Amino acid sequence: MRRLARSAAVVAALAACTLWPARARALDAGQAGGEPIRLDVTETSIAAQRFDARYLEYPQDTGWGDWMNRLDTDLRWGRWTVGLRLDSAVFWRRPLDNPDYASLPAAQHQEIVQDSQSRYGNAIYPAKMWATYSAPGVEVTAGDAYAQFGRGLILSMRKVDELGIDTTVRGGKIAVERGPFALTAIGGIANPSRIDEATGRELFVTQPTPGYTQAPVFGSDRVVGLDLQEGRGLPVTLSTHAVRFSRCAPYHYDANGHVVTDWGSDPSAVTFGTCDASDVKQWLQGLNLVPRGLLAHDITMAAQSFEVPSLWGHGQLYVEAAVQQRQSDVPGQPRNAEGNAIYGTLDVDAGISSTTVEVKSNRNFYTVAASVAPYAPEFAIVAYSFLPPAEAFDMLDAEGTGDFNACVDGGRVREDLDVSSDLLLWGQGVYAYSKTEQPNGACDQYGHTITSAGVSAASVQDVVWDGIGGFEWYFDDKRSHVFASAGARDDTRESGDVGYREQHAEYSVAIYVKGPWSVEIQGRHRHREEAGFNVDEALHERWWSEGENYIALRMAPKWVFTAGMEYTTLAGQPPTYFNGAVLYKFRSDSSVSFFLGQQRGAFRCASGICRFFPAFEGGRVELTLRF
Amino acid sequence: MAALVGAPLAAGCTAPGAASPSGGGAGSAGTTAPDFTARTVDGSNFRLSSHLGKQVVLLDFMATFCEPCKAELPQLRAIYDRHEAEGLLVVGVAMDGPETVADVPAFVRRFELGFPVVLDQDSSIASRYDPRKSMPFSVLIDRSGRIVREREGYDPGDEKLVEADVEKALATR
Numbered sequence: 001m002r003r004l005a006r007s008a009a010v011v012a013a014l015a016a017c018t019l020w021p022a023r024a025r026a027l028d029a030g031q032a033g034g035e036p037i038r039l040d041v042t043e044t045s046i047a048a049q050r051f052d053a054r055y056l057e058y059p060q061d062t063g064w065g066d067w068m069n070r071l072d073t074d075l076r077w078g079r080w081t082v083g084l085r086l087d088s089a090v091f092w093r094r095p096l097d098n099p100d101y102a103s104l105p106a107a108q109h110q111e112i113v114q115d116s117q118s119r120y121g122n123a124i125y126p127a128k129m130w131a132t133y134s135a136p137g138v139e140v141t142a143g144d145a146y147a148q149f150g151r152g153l154i155l156s157m158r159k160v161d162e163l164g165i166d167t168t169v170r171g172g173k174i175a176v177e178r179g180p181f182a183l184t185a186i187g188g189i190a191n192p193s194r195i196d197e198a199t200g201r202e203l204f205v206t207q208p209t210p211g212y213t214q215a216p217v218f219g220s221d222r223v224v225g226l227d228l229q230e231g232r233g234l235p236v237t238l239s240t241h242a243v244r245f246s247r248c249a250p251y252h253y254d255a256n257g258h259v260v261t262d263w264g265s266d267p268s269a270v271t272f273g274t275c276d277a278s279d280v281k282q283w284l285q286g287l288n289l290v291p292r293g294l295l296a297h298d299i300t301m302a303a304q305s306f307e308v309p310s311l312w313g314h315g316q317l318y319v320e321a322a323v324q325q326r327q328s329d330v331p332g333q334p335r336n337a338e339g340n341a342i343y344g345t346l347d348v349d350a351g352i353s354s355t356t357v358e359v360k361s362n363r364n365f366y367t368v369a370a371s372v373a374p375y376a377p378e379f380a381i382v383a384y385s386f387l388p389p390a391e392a393f394d395m396l397d398a399e400g401t402g403d404f405n406a407c408v409d410g411g412r413v414r415e416d417l418d419v420s421s422d423l424l425l426w427g428q429g430v431y432a433y434s435k436t437e438q439p440n441g442a443c444d445q446y447g448h449t450i451t452s453a454g455v456s457a458a459s460v461q462d463v464v465w466d467g468i469g470g471f472e473w474y475f476d477d478k479r480s481h482v483f484a485s486a487g488a489r490d491d492t493r494e495s496g497d498v499g500y501r502e503q504h505a506e507y508s509v510a511i512y513v514k515g516p517w518s519v520e521i522q523g524r525h526r527h528r529e530e531a532g533f534n535v536d537e538a539l540h541e542r543w544w545s546e547g548e549n550y551i552a553l554r555m556a557p558k559w560v561f562t563a564g565m566e567y568t569t570l571a572g573q574p575p576t577y578f579n580g581a582v583l584y585k586f587r588s589d590s591s592v593s594f595f596l597g598q599q600r601g602a603f604r605c606a607s608g609i610c611r612f613f614p615a616f617e618g619g620r621v622e623l624t625l626r627f
Numbered sequence: 628m629a630a631l632v633g634a635p636l637a638a639g640c641t642a643p644g645a646a647s648p649s650g651g652g653a654g655s656a657g658t659t660a661p662d663f664t665a666r667t668v669d670g671s672n673f674r675l676s677s678h679l680g681k682q683v684v685l686l687d688f689m690a691t692f693c694e695p696c697k698a699e700l701p702q703l704r705a706i707y708d709r710h711e712a713e714g715l716l717v718v719g720v721a722m723d724g725p726e727t728v729a730d731v732p733a734f735v736r737r738f739e740l741g742f743p744v745v746l747d748q749d750s751s752i753a754s755r756y757d758p759r760k761s762m763p764f765s766v767l768i769d770r771s772g773r774i775v776r777e778r779e780g781y782d783p784g785d786e787k788l789v790e791a792d793v794e795k796a797l798a799t800r
Contacts, residue, residue: 038659042758072758076659085758134662136676148749152725159750160724161760177664177672233671309670316670316732345729354733388725416733424737478701479783483694508694512783522694556784588788589777624759626777 035078041627042072046197049093050618052100055574059104060095060115061199061614068197070127081132083143088124089195089202095120117206118217118376119199127193128168137177145173147186149227149241152386153322153341153365154301157190157223163604163611167192167370167382169223182229189272190221192370192382198613201378205251205261213258219283219371220248220273223384237309242302245384247371249279257282277329284330288374292403292442293366295333296326301368301385315348324365338445339364339406343388352418358390359411360432363447366406381611392430392466392487407435407443410464422474428487430466437462437491437499458494465490470506479512498541501529516556523549534571544569546600558585566600573600573615587626595620660684660768661755665720665745668735673718673745679772682716683796685789688753688764690722691730696763699781700738706790707742713797714770719744720752722762765789769796 029037049065071086095101095112104112130143146168149155159166171188194203203218225243250273251259252266263270274280280297287294303322310316324339341362348355370382387405390412410432417425435443441460442450449457470485484507491500504527510520525547534544546568553561559582566577579597586592601615662676678684687703689696707717721731721744728748735744747753750760757764757777767776776792778785 036659044759070758074755076661081661081755136674146749146751146754148725151728152748156725156749158724158748159754159760232666237670307670309668318729347729347732349733349736354736356729356733358729386725388729391726414730414733416737418737421739472697474701478705479786481698483697510698510783516784518783554782556782557788560782585779589779591779624779626757 037077040074043625044070045623048620056572060112063098064094065092083130085128087127090122091120117209119201121207139175141173144168144170150305150320151388154243154303156386180232184227187224196378199378216250217373217376220250222246237307239305245299245368247297248273248275249283253282294369295330296328298327300325319344341365354416356414360390361409364445403436404434409433424472427469432464434462461494462499481510483508503527518554520552589626592623663752668744682714684768685717686766688720691727691734693762695781699763702786717742720747
């Protein structure tokens with residue numbers, strides 16, 4: 001309790017510190033050439049203090065505190081916009097500074113020292129910067145730009161804030177539209193966010209540490225791409241796109257195999273990286289084997305999409321086919337590997353019924369993962385392309401973030417029935433047959449299964465069935481609602497071994513009470529079984545349960561008070577977690593929130609991408625200001 | 628991150644989900660709305676600047692997987708129905724990425740959204756208006772093309788504040 005009170009005081013102090021320096025003002029910078037000049041500012045500031053480790057928690061994930069700041073500035077003048085996002089991070093009470101450090105066993109000292117090389121480094125850097133000229137039919141950007149071609153099979157560099165992903169191309173982007181035609185060209189170096197707020201992990205070169213040489217964490221990934229659309233606004237739209245990714249080394253390696261990080265010695269390579277063949281080979285050899293496409297130095301892809309945006313006013317059709325070639329010089333990797341993918345969606349409505357069908361059929365076609373060293377696993381989810389999963393959105397985490405979709409055939413059917421304007425019934429079925437969910441499974445460009453020596457094909461071929469159904473009911477003039485759903489999933493290998501099983505139920509109930517008051521309860525329960533998880537003393541995998549329940553009291557428009565309870569029966573984790581939060585909106589667009597308590601570590605998904613978040617126990621304050 | 632290490636109900640989808648006061652500051656009030664061109668769900672092209680100066684525009688950033696957005700949309704549609712004839716245009720900006728964009732057409736039909744809904748799969752529109760990428764997030768633009776209100780999140784009862792802002796913008800010539 002004393003620990004809680006002490007940490008609460010720290011959080012309160014942090015809140016005060018966080019609020020004070022943010023007293024900025026919107027700037028009306030006058031006029032130039034008859035056009036006003038305006039400066040917009042969005043300031044996001046997060047300060048968190050984690051409590052010390054409790055039962056089975058790692059000392060390197062607990063006890064530390066951080067203040068992360070994002071300052072977005074946007075200067076607009078006529079058709080011009082110049083922007084800068086400055087990110088910074090300050091850490092304190094790091095594991096190495098923790099008073100408990102000295103009492104830890106020597107093996108943990110070593111682990112913490114190693115782990116800290118790419119974590120907890122105070123930093124400030126220009127995360128994004130750009131200048132854009134925008135006129136009717138033309139937009140030219142120099143600097144950072146987001147980009148996606150088609151449904152992302154060959155290029156998808158975007159922002160997924162929930163997971164801390166924000167990847168742009170830092171270079172140039174030109175988009176031109178003329179009637180039914182549109183052309184987009186892009187080229188530059190990939191620029192993901194460099195600091196992971198959940199763990200303090202960073203993509204900068206490792207910090208100088210006695211006994212260790214500095215090592216790069218993130219490569220210099222280059223991309224050029226072109227997209228041509230024909231038929232925009234017409235009954236049929238075609239889109240042809242091509243992309244080439246080249247993985248270069250982030251630094252030169254000297255004769256001793258050490259990277260040269262001194263800007264004065266090698267300004268070009270330190271700024272942009274180097275594509276020197278020996279440097280690239282040395283850099284790529286240190287990367288992980290999974291995802292498999294990571295070891296290719298060049299990846300070339302092309303795709304063609306065909307879209308009918310209106311099927312006689314009752315639906316739409318989208319089909320995209322893509323090919324991929326990966327070239328690698330890394331020993332043990334094929335010099336040239338080829339793959340292909342097809343993705344399609346059909347949407348049809350008739351009366352109260354809406355049907356959505358998604359299909360996927362991929363053969364040796366891998367997402368292009370960012371070149372991230374193995375000691376920064378939190379960034380393994382950063383990728384420059386995306387294979388639409390055609391999955392149950394809530395169940396994406398069951399697939400993990402591996403190569404599930406690289407060799408897969410499957411699809412999804414969802415049926416929505418609008419029984420009345422207040423009641424929707426819905427159901428969804430998913431089927432997938434993957435040859436790459438298991439790490440030793442692969443396939444060739446024709447879909448033939450490939451396994452390691454001594455491994456049977458049946459043991460790497462997974463058959464997945466997933467079903468879910470639910471309803472959405474609105475009442476009280478649509479100001480209150482009940483959303484509920486339940487489903488099950490079965491992932492079994494053809495050898496008969498269970499890969500994954502789950503039953504789950506979710507609910508969300510919002511009741512408008514009176515005046516500004518409303519109450520909401522929300523929760524989820526999952527019953528799970530997974531190969532290699534929750535193994536008992538007899539080495540049997542056992543089912544476990546986990547979930548969360550939250551209640552919120554809302555006083556529109558300013559206050560939200562929340563209390564939550566999470567739980568898990570997974571072996572090796574604390575069984576219960578309690579937390580509370582207060583959110584205060586001091587303007588329609590700006591707010592401050594306080595969180596105090598515990599949340600369990602979990603594999604969580606957002607926007608089709610999944611990652612593991614360590615358990616959180618501590619206090620957190622978040623400020624959002626918009627000017 | 629906010630939604631994952633904050634309390635879900637307080638956080639809405641990706642950001643705090645509480646409503647907003649009618650008084651106080653007005654965010655980027657007075658700033659000219661950045662122009663954009665995007666494809667609508669039905670395949671046509673939408674250019675914001677074609678409507679600025681003629682209509683009051685309410686941009687609503689949402690997604691099919693965002694529960695507060697589902698709570699807000701019936702109210703937003705009702706506001707649009709009541710004020711369309713006076714010159715209000717609501718524009719939905721679907722922030723669904725390639726993993727859920729296939730669900731957008733059915734989503735639009737379910738809520739009987741009579742206004743344009745544009746796709747923002749690569750988050751380029753959202754990044755211009757809201758670097759935080761919150762959902763729901765609305766931007767009210769008056770007839771002169773200036774942003775008069777930004778609003779993050781939705782709580783039952785907020786619709787009255789939204790409608791008051793819309794009526795005020797419509798009354799200003």
